Amino acid sequence: MKLVTAIIKPFRLDEVKDALKDLGVQGLTVSEVQGFGRQRGHTEVYRGAEYEVDFVPKVRIEILVDDADAERITERVVEAARTGKIGDGKAWVIPVESVVRVRTGEAGPDAL
Amino acid sequence: MKLVTAIIKPFRLDEVKDALKDLGVQGLTVSEVQGFGRQRGHTEVYRGAEYEVDFVPKVRIEILVDDADAERITERVVEAARTGKIGDGKAWVIPVESVVRVRTGEAGPDAL
Amino acid sequence: MKLVTAIIKPFRLDEVKDALKDLGVQGLTVSEVQGFGRQRGHTEVYRGAEYEVDFVPKVRIEILVDDADAERITERVVEAARTGKIGDGKAWVIPVESVVRVRTGEAGPDAL
Amino acid sequence: MDGELIKSISEGDTAWVIVAAALVMLMTPGLALFYGGMVRTKNVLGMLMQNFFSLGLVTVLWVAVGYSLAFGGTNDFIGNFDFAWLHDVAAPAGGKFVGMAPPGFGALTIPPMVFMAYQMMFAVITPALITGAIADRMRFTAWVWLLGLWAILVYSPVAHWVFSPEGWLFKRGALDFAGGTVVHVNAGIAALAAILVLGRRRGWPKHAMPPHSLPLTLIGTGILWFGWFGFNAGSALGANGLAAQAFVNTTVAAATAMLGWLIFEKLRTGHATTLGAASGAVAGLVAITPCAGFVGGMAPVAIGFLAGAICYFAVSLKFRFGYDDSLDVVGVHLVGGLLGSLLLGLFADAAVNEAGKDGVFFGGGWSLLGEQAIAVAATIVFSFVVTYLICVVLKAVLPGGIRVSEEDEETGLDLTQHEERAYATDLV
């Protein structure tokens, strides 16, 4: 089992989700994060006091997958999230030792 | 060292926390996430325009544990989080190479 | 490749970010979390009804790094985040199998 | 036709009472925010909706029959249908639109239409007060029925008894300047009846249910305090010294009640809270309501301070007795209203208002206090019984009952009752 994590632009989330549904992925977990990277942030001004905000809103997607699917799914996520502009994000794969479905206690691939 | 991660229903958090305290777990980290899975989301209607929200609010719990405790703790989390209804979530275990306590620099099991 | 994760006090984020910039780290991802640990939470009172909040706001930092840099970067994060008071948090390292830059599809160290 | 045609309209009085009516109207949204800030995020819209809906439904019921049942006719216990559908309220009199004063109000210097509109706003906000008690668990459909039935079956009769010069409590000599009995005791006891039928929120009192937005509550508090000038000083029905006195009494009582609440809170918990300041101010406003135009001098200082202190302790009663009065309608409105109505028996000063009386402290003896006690007792019994019956009947006859399912309560009223979310600030 693997955990595929991707940091993407928030407005690409729908595309990524749809692409994964098409691949037969049954579940995923999403959270709001702030990214710092090559893409620059923005300036804000309040009563003449300017300041720089380095962080850019991003979305983190986590998908537990069967070992065999990890590569294909990562590729699909990357494709669906890509805009080609700086700040598109990263995707990475981590090994998972065990997975359980809370509801049933099923473990391994059955838990997905 | 392992990292036990669980995605659970938000209102089970207190039970899980209490169960872990009973097991002697000294710390954990929690965050808000949105889950997509078998449990369907809901419909919202604004001025006649209906739309579907696929995501369901969930809570992610992360617990760094000693290798030996990983299984027991995961089981306990799963038990405490279970309602038996769809959407109860997942728990998984990831190997961790090293852990440090920021305050003291202690490493390994002492860092927990 | 490794994933360095740190849970720190929110107001240390700027120091950590600056320290990492100095080390040449090009990117990182940050999110808001709630921590439970030795540091106690606080009491709130609403119309005479007191209750305890166990969770303390923390920030999670995640940094994908080259294998060789993992240790140095972890150390730097720990140093920059340290206040020496209880609740300073944890940092840990997880092995990563693969990383891709969404924008270009570059993989491995080039993706960072 | 019982009223008499109003002849001498004062533009100044009319200006003030029109404004006062607008101010009282604003109190219902203000109350919605006051309460809305105190509930959890998933129930905000449910709360706001229950309040705004009162502006919708009760307004219509009031012009249809409510006003007439409250102020028409000369019966002791209930009005009649003389003014139903605003018949005769706006009788064209030389193009000046004057109309028929309700019986006993012949001395009005404002168009009866203004009086009707002003009273309408009281009818709207009174049942809205109940929403604070039943928060987070009543089905919206059930609320619609409870609201409509209560406005007709409870509010109009009690308003007739106390506010109409033809009502039995008025005639006995009970005083209620702006609704301590009619509004606050009435709604407060009805709230208790409703929650006894409805039951507690799931998880109460074990689970913490902290206010999701105190700034919203404080916006509501500001609006309520502001609107209450219309409520109390408007009840002088003219722009005169009496209105001025009521105005001052109102703001002074709110202020001292805030201090009263905060002092005891600080003593007991070590901190003075923002919600305490807001709650204290509202408690003072409630308690001064019946007294506003009947007391003078430093009476509002005492009344306010007592209201703040006593209501601070009263909001904890629910934990002792185990009824789940979510946002303390009983502790603030019932207790505060009772307190004000009874203290009036002590502090009333006929020198302040020719239409008033002297209370115990001003040489009037115990008779006024007795009448006040009778008035609140009658209101408590009547309102409790009828409200309880309405709730029991609705529970029996409404398909789905009056309470949301366990699962819907978990999910929250906003999504389950209204298919909406209050805040969609998430990126996802």
Place this chain on the structure above:
Amino acid sequence: MDGELIKSISEGDTAWVIVAAALVMLMTPGLALFYGGMVRTKNVLGMLMQNFFSLGLVTVLWVAVGYSLAFGGTNDFIGNFDFAWLHDVAAPAGGKFVGMAPPGFGALTIPPMVFMAYQMMFAVITPALITGAIADRMRFTAWVWLLGLWAILVYSPVAHWVFSPEGWLFKRGALDFAGGTVVHVNAGIAALAAILVLGRRRGWPKHAMPPHSLPLTLIGTGILWFGWFGFNAGSALGANGLAAQAFVNTTVAAATAMLGWLIFEKLRTGHATTLGAASGAVAGLVAITPCAGFVGGMAPVAIGFLAGAICYFAVSLKFRFGYDDSLDVVGVHLVGGLLGSLLLGLFADAAVNEAGKDGVFFGGGWSLLGEQAIAVAATIVFSFVVTYLICVVLKAVLPGGIRVSEEDEETGLDLTQHEERAYATDLV
């Protein structure tokens, strides 16, 4: 100099109309919140700013020339510059500051300065209504120009036609008590013209764009309802029975419209929504605006209910026809304003107001309805054409055009137009 010197000021009337002016002023911030709650988080400030800016710019334009163009002189189609820069509006008359009434308003019992200020607030809010349609995509600079030009080129002329006794529509006999035509139809059709030039929001209608804060919208709704008493009852220009009638009509129509909207919503989608309650109330307030001082009895019940029901269906038209009226200015203000203006042809009752007429249902025959139709038709044509031209010209001449770039639209107006974020509650 066309006006005549006002001699008999009533303090009561003056008090009411001053307050009414303040109430109408408050409506613009109220509208800002009403709309601001409905947009996405990234565009909140853009919305608030467009509205608040109208208080800045239009106020100045109004005292400079707008008022004079609307109410100066005796020309049928446009005012003159007699009152430009408030010349003669506040003429010291024995130290009482009375001034010159606009032509045809000789019977004023309030200082003309009060009349000017009251009308100013209408001029401020009318273009602000347009912001709901163009939400989320117009450059702020473009809005500044559109706002200023529109206030002079569209608002003042139409106000002159309908509100000034010297205007051609007024003279023909069209009735508009408080701005059904001048304000709502006018702004509603202008909104349509503007969005036809501007185009749709990116992603509409495919992507959901739910309101980011319905509590904000409901604060706005409460303020609007409250302020509307100034808008409608203030248009009686005195504290009298007519104001009372207008007050009651206003609140009753808002209430029944809320019910009308919610009933059809419940029937169609199974739920009554909070946004529906707010939208229905506003639709009712819009529709009763032209009628408020010309109808009586139960007419507001009918007008309100129809407005609620019809506007509920009208807000879906945009999906059928494909124009992106973000927050339903067309569906609520154009349709509601039209409806009210035409229903007045049926429900007008001269017994309510000597200056009014009888509509179809009160034996007045079809002539009033005809005049109403002419008035709204003339306004629709004029406002649409001029607004469309203004937008087309601005699009051509402004460097950067009238619309933000794709990327800026993605990022949101707050950061790109104002370098600010609405909420900085994050820790990061």
Place this chain on the structure above:
Amino acid sequence: MDGELIKSISEGDTAWVIVAAALVMLMTPGLALFYGGMVRTKNVLGMLMQNFFSLGLVTVLWVAVGYSLAFGGTNDFIGNFDFAWLHDVAAPAGGKFVGMAPPGFGALTIPPMVFMAYQMMFAVITPALITGAIADRMRFTAWVWLLGLWAILVYSPVAHWVFSPEGWLFKRGALDFAGGTVVHVNAGIAALAAILVLGRRRGWPKHAMPPHSLPLTLIGTGILWFGWFGFNAGSALGANGLAAQAFVNTTVAAATAMLGWLIFEKLRTGHATTLGAASGAVAGLVAITPCAGFVGGMAPVAIGFLAGAICYFAVSLKFRFGYDDSLDVVGVHLVGGLLGSLLLGLFADAAVNEAGKDGVFFGGGWSLLGEQAIAVAATIVFSFVVTYLICVVLKAVLPGGIRVSEEDEETGLDLTQHEERAYATDLV
């Protein structure tokens, strides 16, 4: 007893001033929101509480002694205790509750009780203005003491000097229609004194401390603008042409100040901000306050525009001089109040108000400007010195001093001072 019994009450005037008092009361919650939106999430309640608490404490102090110290007696420098505890303020006169006018106000056409209540609201909001400067770091207990002492030791004397016809600055001929000196200069300089004792916020100016909710600030702005009509036009103490003039001057100055601020902001930073629009409007309202009933014509255009532009630059002074005026009380209220008070020396026009004078531009020569300068100078010296002393003494005698601990400042005022959180929207 110095006052004289008021005999001729105008209902219209009374109606307006009662409403004006309510409007000014609403400004304190409005200010709380205006400021509350600008602080960080962890300090919101601290800010709201400091403001609301003024409604609690100062109200009581005012009826106890504050009013009498400001308006009682004929001494040049301070009032007396004639009206303490509202003695004689509401003297029953044939049941009409008329009372004793404060010395020099014999021509009042409103009950003195209304005058007292109206002035009360000024006394409440003036110290509340200070909270913007000391934001985020004062212990609540310290604020309670500072507030109470300041209301008695600073506000009442200065109000006596300037507002009472018996005060030395009034007698010398200084003009202050609605509180440019008494309210804004006074609070602004006191704010400076307080922060010099208190010190800077930790992390300022290095760390960004962006407003946590600009929508909250804009709700506050709308309420302030609305309430300011009561503040300025209410100061005419009647519903007449002078009130109308003050009303118009008020809104025009707010509008032009908004434009003035935004123009310079746009020129300097490339963007016009929402907070700039709000700040500019408030700056204009501040500057027009002393002038509102003494200038006419296009003077408010100039005064407002200058206020917007100058205050825009003035808010940056703190970075140059290194004092941490958190929310720019000095930059907006001190500078704006000074500006208005001095510009009145130029723009005053006796034709507008018989009780006024001619300034430099209206042939009155330099004498008025001189008096204005003396008035503001005296106020600045007195208020600065006394406030500084109060703060120093409190710092020395209060256990815990006047400032929260480092750790508490980090955690925020809400949790540490009030044991509450503003927003509990989290699931956790």
